[in-house]
Amino acid sequence: MASWPSWLFRRETLLAGAALILAAGALVAWYWLQATVLTIAVAPRDGTEPELIKAYADGLEADRAGIRLKILSLDDVRESAAALQDGRADLAVVRPDVSLPTNGLTLAILRDQAMLIAAPEASGIRSFPKLAGKRLGIAAHKDADVRLLQNLLGYYGLTLDTGAGANAGASAGPVPPRGVRLVPVDHAAVAAALRARQIDAFVSIIAPSAPKALELVAAVQSVSRGGKVDFVAVSEDDAIIERFPKLQAVTIPGGLFGGQPKLPEDDVKTVGASYRLMARASLGRVLAADVTQHLFEMRTTAGQATAAADYILAPAYETTAAATSARIPIHPGAIDYFEREQHSFVDRYGDTLYLIAALAGGLASALAWLRQRLANLRRERIDEVMDRLLAIIDEARTLSDPAALAALTVEIDRLATDVVRYARAREPDARTMAAVSIAIETAKATVAECRQALAGREPPAAPGAGKLRLHLAGTDAPA
Secondary structure (H helix, E strand, C coil): CCCCCHHHHCHHHHHHHHHHHHHHHHHHHHHHHCCEEEEEEECCCCCCHHHHHHHHHHHHHHCCCCEEEEEEECCCHHHHHHHHHCCCCCEEEECCCCCCCCCEEEEEEEEEEEEEEEEEHHHCCCEHHHHCCCEEEECCCCHHHHHHHHHHHHHCCCEEECCCCCCHHHHHCCCCCCEEEEEECCHHHHHHHHHCCCCCEEEEEECCCCHHHHHHHHHHHHHCCCCCEEECECCCHHHHHHHCCCCEEEEECCCCCECCCCECCCCEEEEEEEEEEEEECCCCHHHHHHHHHHHHHCHHHHHCCCHHHHHCECCCCCCHHHHHHCCCCECHHHHHHHCCCCCCHHHHHHHHHHHHHHHHHHHHHHHHHHHHHHHHHHHHHHHHHHHHHHHHHHHHCCCCCHHHHHHHHHHHHHHHHHHHHHHHHHCCCHHHHHHHHHHHHHHHHHHHHHHHHHHHCCCCCCCCCCCCCCCCCCCCCCC
8 A cells, every 4th residue: 555655644734734724714704805896887977976976985985885886987878878788887877768778777866857947937838839939948968858858849749949059149040830949058148048038948957956956947037027937847747758768757846946936836747867876687686785775874975075965866666566677677686775675694694604614514524534534544554564463473383494583583673663663753642552562572572482492393413413522643532
């Protein structure tokens, strides 16, 4: 049988192996305790979302949370949706009416926008059909906002005229009877444009409670003699949402803009779009719940950096089935947070704990087997020596050749030398060494007895042998 190297059984070697196992376990634990880094695609650059997500990322790092955000800044929400779609991002700021990734699920609404159309009371513009042949002012806008307005006007059989020019001075030409001319107007010039009859109403796709929305309504109110403002309502909001499913119904509550009389007098139904934080559908449920929880719990902290944190809200839904089967579904992990059904520590890490326990049990069994194996290997050579010594004892009694017995004596000495070297290297137990000593002594004694017995059976010497005989010249007499 092949012998194992002696250094393998030394105490230093075993301690070094145990240290390596502990180091490997520590490395695995360190890896599991590292924060999870998620890439988030953020757009548009000129929106409020980049500042909000930056404040969120800073808050996560400051709190040493288990999640970190790697921000991927993009110019347009189409690009951020594409980044989520093709796997470059785990999270993304998405505007569903512009581009909705097929693998995206909602975590939260970052900003709800409503189509706000306001006009002085004297204009008589209270519904979309009343916009026919009118000039509609709009401030800095995005292509998606223009498309949203165009779709709504088209629903009412109106066309949007955007080719009138790039400034308010180009609004002097006639407007087609079934058309609505869009006239660019700066926020600060809304009241002046209304007084000069360059525009008849003003439109903005904006969060109704945003400071700019309040300023725009105040500008329109300043032009109205009685201080009253008409808001264009979308009474067919359910039908429009059915027609354009990526939009959403929005209600502007009565009295939101204050004033005397209050503005608006009653709730105003309209439609709008939303900027949403979406996650890839394959993102783990627990991780999605944690992201959503941090987002809402850090609103106060993020609010110190940007007012956009005040507009974060949970997506509305009635039942879990409705939330997960909607046209813009909600991530199950976000639902767990909203419904306070987040998994406990055991629920989250039960499988991992079970795996660790199984691995620990397997490791303990392997160590026990290794210990037993090493113990067997330690005794293996001793057993071979003892077997040979017992064989020598039996063999010595059958030999009649003094040379063969002498060879057995030499072999016994060699075996004793091997035992001494082995004992110094591998430290066998005392009982084993006592048994080996007895075997060695017995073998030596047996060989010695056999040699003595063999010497007693030698033939006697010839007569006269051993006597000194003197030979004298001429005589043959014994001395």
